[in-house]
Amino acid sequence: MSESSLPSGVMTANINQLAGFLLKTSVWPATFGLACCAIEMMVTVSPDNDVARFGMERFCATPRQADLMIVAGRVSQKMAPVVRQVYDQMPEPKWVISMGVCASSGGMFNNYAIVQGVDHIVPVDVYLPGCPPRPQMLINAFLKLHEQIQNSPHAFNRKEIARQVEAAAMAETPLIEMKGLLR
Template identity: 70%
Template sequence: MGLIENVKDDGFEGLEHNFVTGQVESLVQWARTRSLWPATFGLACCAIEMMATGAAHYDMSRYGMEVFRASPRQADLMIVAGRVSQKMAPVLRQVYDQMMEPKWVISMGVCASSGGMFNNYAIVQGVDEIVPVDVYAPGCPPGPETLLHAIFTLHDKINTGELLQRRSDNGGGAGLTIEQRDGQSAPLLIRGAQ
């Protein structure tokens, strides 16, 4: 109360401390950027590099991100680190659905991004068939530097608010469209053509 009274009486002269003004939205976005908590979703080789990023040498805690949450309900960011198999795909989607909004996804490595060198029956050809992806990190596996770069890119996108806008436009991400590509029935499933 005292603050408002002081301003009422003396104008800005009445303030005792420095302060910053801004939109609530930018303040919230700033806060979100600095406290992204990743869900542990290590799958394959990339998970080792993700752990390396969290360890002392690359030290993700500099960006408020060292707290890998085992429960998806406490996490904001899912780093899909590694190849996603047909058997894992429903699990991945369930973990994503359990995360609270706002949530973001980094697809780490070529296997998660596009299937990579494993273009076969077992691997989902890109995790974006299952969940909406915000940033793709290339590499097999991406080094910790690449992952950090992906995280910075995500920070920028969170800061501009671009991501949340997009999500409200299209109603919140891709549906689960995994079908068995077994080759038993000869025609191959072509993505986007069904």
């Protein structure tokens, strides 16, 4: 039966499209605010912005129930192992948004104490610029992430891809001692 001969109101989809739709409409972010960007992340879940329409209203306090980590703010060298540990505790599939210029590239903190980009620690799916980015920008990042989730094949081995990205980032990181990050 072709699509043109289907009765009105009937939709067709393959399993990959259905899995993408279900995954993108049930993303639960982990609460992981490190600096001033965390205030903007908190405002995003206020009634004015209504992220519940995207299925993201439940921010988790435990990484074992979250599948999205929003790294909001600068990451210090002392906090880097904690960021990695939280990421490792999240179930598959999982995604990361780097919120703010400090999380993405170290921002104005170009010194030994701040990690110059959270992508040295965890694989990042969406980079969100700004200092601090507005809640509307975070909602736009959610939409970009939803687009990635919907359009990506869901039968791939994300752990292996994350390991490859991590190995490439570690090869490019000059002389930063990453104690306990790689197991």
